[in-house]
Amino acid sequence: MKKILVTLAFLAASAAVFGQDKTKVDPETGFPLPQEMEHAMTEFWNPQPKVVEPGEYVGNPAPSDAIVLFDGTNLDAWQSYDGSDAKWEVKNGAMTVVKGTGDIRTKQNFGSFQLHIEWREPRNLKGSSQERGNSGVFLQGIYEVQVLDSYNNPTYNSGGAGSIYKQSAPMANPTRKPGEWNVYDIIYNAPVFHEDGTYRVYPTVTVLFNGVLVQNNTRINGTTEWIGLPEVRPHGDGPIILQDHENPVSFRNIWIREIK
Amino acid sequence: MKKILVTLAFLAASAAVFGQDKTKVDPETGFPLPQEMEHAMTEFWNPQPKVVEPGEYVGNPAPSDAIVLFDGTNLDAWQSYDGSDAKWEVKNGAMTVVKGTGDIRTKQNFGSFQLHIEWREPRNLKGSSQERGNSGVFLQGIYEVQVLDSYNNPTYNSGGAGSIYKQSAPMANPTRKPGEWNVYDIIYNAPVFHEDGTYRVYPTVTVLFNGVLVQNNTRINGTTEWIGLPEVRPHGDGPIILQDHENPVSFRNIWIREIK
Amino acid sequence: MKKILVTLAFLAASAAVFGQDKTKVDPETGFPLPQEMEHAMTEFWNPQPKVVEPGEYVGNPAPSDAIVLFDGTNLDAWQSYDGSDAKWEVKNGAMTVVKGTGDIRTKQNFGSFQLHIEWREPRNLKGSSQERGNSGVFLQGIYEVQVLDSYNNPTYNSGGAGSIYKQSAPMANPTRKPGEWNVYDIIYNAPVFHEDGTYRVYPTVTVLFNGVLVQNNTRINGTTEWIGLPEVRPHGDGPIILQDHENPVSFRNIWIREIK
């Protein structure tokens, strides 16, 4: 055993000392690959968004030209990642994550849009930071607007409810108590790409969270990664994805208006 | 009389034929001044914004950090243009234009902000186009988001409810029937100026009208003139102004959150 | 006299009331059409761009990845509007407008690009304002960067050399004397359209004029009309067009780098 531990210690030390040594080389080009990051490198807790008590706004009904994605009765507009039926629970006008059944996605893909979605944390959540009531709304299946129980629950500021996950902290924290419904009104403008797959026009997003502005035409810089920097990869229209992060978060009153 | 009419006809003809003749010269520089426009030159009726029936959204209450500009009881936050007390009527939780008393403006000035404001047209309005239920919400006292009874009332498309007056038609027309309350949720980002008074950063505005997106981070090109082109003049913070356009339009539930 | 004045007053009043009378009606919709403008309505002479004496920069040669549109020897990359051969004169390494032969356009169409082009006014030009050495470079065949002898030749400020014609005055006037070569380095980013033909992303343009910045990522608002407001119409890639405005303006050293 001793030998092994020594070896491990040696490896750790060399990693610390030789930094770039840890960088792998791309066998195709011979160039170094970027050293891998760790998740805590993109976690900034200070400052925390100021807490705002929202008004009672909730339940904004769908306008006549909206596509209703969930009216409380069924998951017909949704499917699992593998194309099979969505397996979340539908009850009392809400859909709820069933842990382990995976994310669900709309069958329809979208470009730019206005999205209304309501979500609720269960009352007796335990855990803290990202471990409390975690879910997410992915725009075009890629860019996550974080869902989290951010009521009296500090976390890194671009990881709380209303954040563009690990990119943009919300301008305020108007999260309601667990057990109460929250509302996102999201205006999303899809990206346009160069031929080489980089952004010509970045995606942008405005978010009203319980009627409070938390993202003000924020530029999205790429995918919303837990570990590492945003990645840029070209894509066309994509679904709305709701995340199974193993917490029984509920959603309801989901509608979308396409911006063509 | 005949002679007079002839003279008038001659003048009209010469104006038509010699165009530039009507252009005055700037006595200071000797340069021509731009020929004056007429209001109908900036009135484009086609296409009409598509009619959308909004959901029942109304009455979004003020978040805890909002400045309440009108809670239904008094005009304490407002004044007339000359600094005297605002003279509009306050009754049943609403304020209503009293024809001829003039525009009213907030005592406080604002830069960028999120504004919530509700408005209602009287039930028995007559007239058509701009002559029906005309009022307006002026951002920083300068840039008008039009208020009009646009329910079954066509007008030029950048003159209807939800337009940036004579600059940007709304993306949809979700106006409710006269007698019902309408809602504007406005996100406004103030301009930044060059030293010469031109825009370095143009003002932009997003408008949700009865919960329906009608302005999507629209650039404002200058003042919102009835006659002629937008004008650019430097300014600092300014008030919210509500317009007395001689129609008894009502307002209520007005609150604003500053974006510093 | 009194009677006359009364009559005049009456006419003035009726003009005010019936203003829209001059507006024609769209037979299809029954809606008024916008009243037609006159050219002098969009001509603003004050202020004049400040005169800057440029450095001697001229003749920037093509980088290896540029498409050479004119190397001084032939018009092979160009054609007339009707598809026939371009009929301008090629002599001494320059091409020169042959009055009445019409605009010429590149055979190839372009999206976004970096364009280098040099132009020269003849020495003994007569006339003033727009009547002196007028030509133009049309980006994507639609948006004109004005070419004019602006050396000691005032005109409306968005009509001089380096302007986006009738939209954006140049930030400075570094025009060289007639007989000397001028240089435009233009960075143009093409628009993206909504399905309804309006801009989703406006075209933008940066212009260095004889090495002096005169357009700083300027948004183009639509077509560059002599009479009336910019028009927005959807389009794809388009040619570079050089204008035959009946003045013998010369061009040389034209190359373009595509931004894909």
Next chain:
Amino acid sequence: MKKILVTLAFLAASAAVFGQDKTKVDPETGFPLPQEMEHAMTEFWNPQPKVVEPGEYVGNPAPSDAIVLFDGTNLDAWQSYDGSDAKWEVKNGAMTVVKGTGDIRTKQNFGSFQLHIEWREPRNLKGSSQERGNSGVFLQGIYEVQVLDSYNNPTYNSGGAGSIYKQSAPMANPTRKPGEWNVYDIIYNAPVFHEDGTYRVYPTVTVLFNGVLVQNNTRINGTTEWIGLPEVRPHGDGPIILQDHENPVSFRNIWIREIK
């Protein structure tokens, strides 16, 4: 062996669970501080910018309204960081880094501007990647446009000549051979800040490198750090800073035009 594997698995698991352990805690707030990054985490070698052979453009002289920062004769416009005289060598119309004398900065501060600057690598440079001919031009003293001998010298793509250091790779690589002069024409628009010190308007930059567009109105996301993510801190006008990176890089023909 089995035991060993178990141990390794345990270590891996604890790393996953306690990952944040490496993160220090902010003594003031009790919140975790972000884990520190290593420089190789922001180094992306693939793809390399395409090599373009530029035209012969060099030496664009100053327009009449430019502030000449270096005309080849003296360092009067410059100083060391501590306010003492700049100690770089002036010879044959160029200034050259004297290793160890430190960066030099303009005495004057600037907001937005157009900057022309020429730079040259010595002929017999050794080393590779960032170790060859490294220097930099800092806009407002903060945002680095990289200077490097990128002629046949691969490095991470946002670290080569023409890059916004560690933020934005150049669109092309037109670097000339060591011993030849290179040219940057830079159009920089300064940021505007929110009260909390975040960007309201991000800085943007366009760079022509030997006449080739390499930055196309690129948004700058914050400081250009060697290690870690860009940082956002509020600032006013600032100097042009030229970097002493211990390599004898030369500069000449430096002029700037303010954009007020």
